[in-house]
Amino acid sequence: MLRALGVATLAVVCLSAAPAQADMESAFGNTVVSRYPDGGWVKHWFNPDGSYRAEFSDGRRVSARWSIKGERVCLTQMRPFMMVPRFCTAMVDARIGETWRSRDPLGRQVQNVLMAGRP
DSSP states (O other): OHHHHGGGGOOOEESOSSOHHHHTTTTTTSEEEEEOTTSOEEEEEEOTTSEEEEEETTSOEEEEEEEEETTEEEEEEEESOOSOSOEEEEOEEOOTTOEEEEEOTTSOEEEEEEESSOO
């Protein structure tokens, strides 16, 4: 259950300070992978229609809706239901292959990378 909250790490990428849709463009069609120090991972997929899904290293899956709030991206309507009904994090400007650190909703640090394509 704790790692399920990690889905909201939202290793999000952006291209510019343009409208919200353009901000998310580099994430569309690609995969954001968040890696935990214990070897676990979460793969994140963002779609132009505002839908989001994630898959965990243990096989669990989550879906949600994403939206932009200022300089942050937020997940809501998470399914299955999570203890955290909404989670927002700062957007990150990244290109394919770039890595960056962030924290999940429980404050645990993760290493993120933007990978080309989707499975």
